[in-house]
Amino acid sequence: MTEKREYGEYPEKTLYLPGPTEVREDVREAMCQPTFGHRSGRMTDLYTTIVEDTKDFLDTDNDVIVLSASGTEFWEATTLNLVEDRVLCACSGAFGDRQANVAERLGKTVDRIEYEWGRAVKPGDVRAALEASEEGYDAVMVVMNETSTGVRNPIEGIGAVLAEYPETCYVVDAISALGGDYVDIEAVGIDAIFTSVQKAFAMPPGLAVCVISEDADEREREKDSASWYGGFQRCLDYYDRKGQTHSTPAIPLMLAYRTQMKHMLEEGHHERDRRHREMAEYTREWAREHFGLFPEAGYESRTVTCVENTRGIDVAATIEEVSERYDMVFSNGYGPIGEETFRIGHMGEHTVESVEALTDAIEDVAGL
Amino acid sequence: MTEKREYGEYPEKTLYLPGPTEVREDVREAMCQPTFGHRSGRMTDLYTTIVEDTKDFLDTDNDVIVLSASGTEFWEATTLNLVEDRVLCACSGAFGDRQANVAERLGKTVDRIEYEWGRAVKPGDVRAALEASEEGYDAVMVVMNETSTGVRNPIEGIGAVLAEYPETCYVVDAISALGGDYVDIEAVGIDAIFTSVQKAFAMPPGLAVCVISEDADEREREKDSASWYGGFQRCLDYYDRKGQTHSTPAIPLMLAYRTQMKHMLEEGHHERDRRHREMAEYTREWAREHFGLFPEAGYESRTVTCVENTRGIDVAATIEEVSERYDMVFSNGYGPIGEETFRIGHMGEHTVESVEALTDAIEDVAGL
Structure with missing residues (x-):
């Protein structure tokens, strides 16, 4: 059983998880x-x-x-x-x-x-x-x-x-x-x-x-x-x-x-849908260029991109370093595919520009 | 079906409900x-x-x-x-x-x-x-x-x-x-x-x-x-x-x-228990003096007092007026005993002094 009981101070991080995601002030x-x-x-x-x-x-x-x-x-x-x-x-x-x-x-x-x-x-x-x-x-x-x-x-x-x-x-x-x-x-x-x-x-x-x-x-x-x-x-x-x-x-x-x-x-559902499509397209293009896409072609999610780790980077270490150096958090693969994939959540308040800030950080840390 | 859809502005009220209760800032x-x-x-x-x-x-x-x-x-x-x-x-x-x-x-x-x-x-x-x-x-x-x-x-x-x-x-x-x-x-x-x-x-x-x-x-x-x-x-x-x-x-x-x-x-469970006993005793004494107690003797709650409306006051109107004039909210009786009783929640952050402020307000409004 985890024994930690003294909840400490934590720096603020920008969330690119497949949820929870960023919330307006x-x-x-x-x-x-x-x-x-x-x-x-x-x-x-x-x-x-x-x-x-x-x-x-x-x-x-x-x-x-x-x-x-x-x-x-x-x-x-x-x-x-x-x-x-x-x-x-x-x-x-x-x-x-x-x-x-x-x-x-x-x-x-x-x-x-x-x-x-x-x-x-x-x-x-x-x-x-x-x-x-x-x-x-x-x-x-x-x-x-x-x-x-x-x-x-x-x-x-x-x-x-x-x-x-x-x-x-x-x-x-x-x-x-x-x-x-x-x-x-x-x-x-x-x-x-x-x-x-x-x-x-x-x-x-x-x-x-x-x-x-x-x-x-x-x-x-x-x-x-x-x-x-x-x-x-x-x-x-x-x-x-x-x-x-x-x-x-x-x-x-x-x-x-x-x-x-x-x-x-105010934004509207259709406009929100369009913005999510844009973010998904940007993230997929980036993934194709540097890695691969895990999902079957034609069935890629509009809110979370699961990137296939075709370069064999150390996913856990990359996540840790992006978090340390850029205060941005993305996610490893789920369970059995934890190191074979990683996941970028692009949903809610994010934009192509904010997602690009993350992919730039990953490129930097992974030396792409 | 209720048609209200424009959530407005509401003044702050002190809660003496049987929950939710007051929460520290x-x-x-x-x-x-x-x-x-x-x-x-x-x-x-x-x-x-x-x-x-x-x-x-x-x-x-x-x-x-x-x-x-x-x-x-x-x-x-x-x-x-x-x-x-x-x-x-x-x-x-x-x-x-x-x-x-x-x-x-x-x-x-x-x-x-x-x-x-x-x-x-x-x-x-x-x-x-x-x-x-x-x-x-x-x-x-x-x-x-x-x-x-x-x-x-x-x-x-x-x-x-x-x-x-x-x-x-x-x-x-x-x-x-x-x-x-x-x-x-x-x-x-x-x-x-x-x-x-x-x-x-x-x-x-x-x-x-x-x-x-x-x-x-x-x-x-x-x-x-x-x-x-x-x-x-x-x-x-x-x-x-x-x-x-x-x-x-x-x-x-x-x-x-x-x-x-x-x-x-910091307060401790036993001290918290003692404070709730005090509030309950005060409220019961007040209820006995001006009204009656609804629960069977010897089985009164330590966190909510259910007062028997022996004077036949208009419970709904009294609650409304105490809320309007004092910004304090207490509760009518539950369901079938809505007008036969009313309830004062004395729990959480409340003290004998804060409960007394409510009973004073009720006395004032009900002309006791």
């Missing part, structure tokens, strides 16, 4: 306001403002829940709320695997479509698995943006397949994508899509956002058992009746959310 | 620091510091989890982690009822011991229910401090009964009590006890603390299914291996937690 400062009651009119004002602003930003009429939790809580909640028995999980990296493990730990029967890390989930494989199943599935779960491999899975194409299976819910983990990679939630037919706010929303961590279709809401209401904390019904009924949350929420983070959502609405 | 300001990575050494420093400080403060060697969620998430997690089939819930108010409802929604068989609101759970009744059950229970769940009725249930006496039933876990919801009402967790034999930090810990809302016995940890490991987000095993293994949390936590709230825990350790 006025968004951070919004957290300092004195607390108020979670059953007050002020809370109703705050919560309805952030929920309705989120619907505007995401361009959806579906219901929105802002829950005090990490986005990964919705792995559990969507399973408990939508899966009676059987679920199909598309696994093409660490987070797809994890989602499948969560459903298994919750006692569900889980079938997996497995891919080598770096490869993307293919709609045809989902169709084949659905056709091959005698009993069918209560839900299909896909990670939109595999943060571990930098793969952006074709959730639109998978949605087109699932449109032919109305009894099967479509659950999308969009944790490191939503807000930086436009998705037309209703056109794609997604029943539940969720994110964590410390990624492309560029807020401090601690809140999760989930968008729920009417079908998903009805499915949960018909089920004999469901989640309580992440229960759609419970969250949505409280919102409809009182404009509040069922439990005391993380009020300071919601104050930050409100401030940042104003910035996001 | 330096604790709020700690939240504004720039974010850092949740897989960094800095995160390990922060998380191990708050976990070990909490063990020190609570005077326990049991394991501690600090989860990004409301305390009520542990209603769900303790049920999923510890209850295979059957659970006994002691219901003497809104939160005991809710805990039972949660277990039912999660598909468990729930037996209830029911009391009229305002009455306390009796150890003898728990013994009788355990003796009467042929199959026995996986767990008994009790709310230590019924925030809805101002009753402090005798969790020590119930623990003595449960000591004779080693196969039955003892789960205590201590949400509005822990940190203001001393409990010897190991001596009482509690397997899981949890709180929300915006109550007697006097922190901003958004984190929950749960203390887990070795038995509870083992029980979960043996189970076929369990919670993932609030899974003891998953949280504790991550702590033991990395000193971190399994998912990105609410880092700003943990920075606030660290700052406030230093204040709490």
Whole structure:
């Protein structure tokens, strides 16, 4: 067990992680306001403002829940709320695997479509698995943006397949994508899509956002058992009746959310999507020039680039030295590919210019 | 549905709610620091510091989890982690009822011991229910401090009964009590006890603390299914291996937690307990003089006084006027007893002097 207990002083670093990412100063400062009651009119004002602003930003009429939790809580909640028995999980990296493990730990029967890390989930494989199943599935779960491999899975194409299976819910983990990679939630037919706010929303961590279709809401209401904390019904009924949350929420983070959502609405979702495309294109070009790209061609993420370490640099040492000399933090590869790859998060407040500052620093330290 | 969407300006109010409560300025300001990575050494420093400080403060060697969620998430997690089939819930108010409802929604068989609101759970009744059950229970769940009725249930006496039933876990919801009402967790034999930090810990809302016995940890490991987000095993293994949390936590709230825990350790748990006793005694005396006490005699809460509205004042109007004229906020009765009672939260940073300022204001407005 780690024995450290004296939290010290730390210099400020610019974050190019695949989340958490940089947060504007006025968004951070919004957290300092004195607390108020979670059953007050002020809370109703705050919560309805952030929920309705989120619907505007995401361009959806579906219901929105802002829950005090990490986005990964919705792995559990969507399973408990939508899966009676059987679920199909598309696994093409660490987070797809994890989602499948969560459903298994919750006692569900889980079938997996497995891919080598770096490869993307293919709609045809989902169709084949659905056709091959005698009993069918209560839900299909896909990670939109595999943060571990930098793969952006074709959730639109998978949605087109699932449109032919109305009894099967479509659950999308969009944790490191939503807000930086436009998705037309209703056109794609997604029943539940969720994110964590410390990624492309560029807020401090601690809140999760989930968008729920009417079908998903009805499915949960018909089920004999469901989640309580992440229960759609419970969250949505409280919102409809009182404009509040069922439990005391993380009020300071919601104050930050409100401030940042104003910035996001000002920029606009499509413009934000365009800026993320630009950053992704710049980073990929840089990676191709100096290293390689880990993800399957054509499926590269718009918010995190996973660079293949074709030059055999010492990834850990490079990260350490860039942090020491430039106060910039990027990420090693995930788990088993820790030294074979490294990851640059380009999301939220970043721009091509700020990402270029990092790639310059890496070039300098790695002697490129 | 509430249509408000323009969050406005609000004057600062002093909170005498049964939570959230007043938060020190330096604790709020700690939240504004720039974010850092949740897989960094800095995160390990922060998380191990708050976990070990909490063990020190609570005077326990049991394991501690600090989860990004409301305390009520542990209603769900303790049920999923510890209850295979059957659970006994002691219901003497809104939160005991809710805990039972949660277990039912999660598909468990729930037996209830029911009391009229305002009455306390009796150890003898728990013994009788355990003796009467042929199959026995996986767990008994009790709310230590019924925030809805101002009753402090005798969790020590119930623990003595449960000591004779080693196969039955003892789960205590201590949400509005822990940190203001001393409990010897190991001596009482509690397997899981949890709180929300915006109550007697006097922190901003958004984190929950749960203390887990070795038995509870083992029980979960043996189970076929369990919670993932609030899974003891998953949280504790991550702590033991990395000193971190399994998912990105609410880092700003943990920075606030660290700052406030230093204040709490400086005061000391026993001294904090003494101060809360003083506030409770003052408030009860005031209530007896001008109104009545709602809870059964001898079972009054140490952190929230539920006053019986024997004079028939207009509770809602009085709260409104005290808020308008004095910028102090207290609470009406809970749900069905909204006008029959009102509640004064005396927890966290409050003192007899600060509580007296509120009771003076109530006297003034109500013409006492």
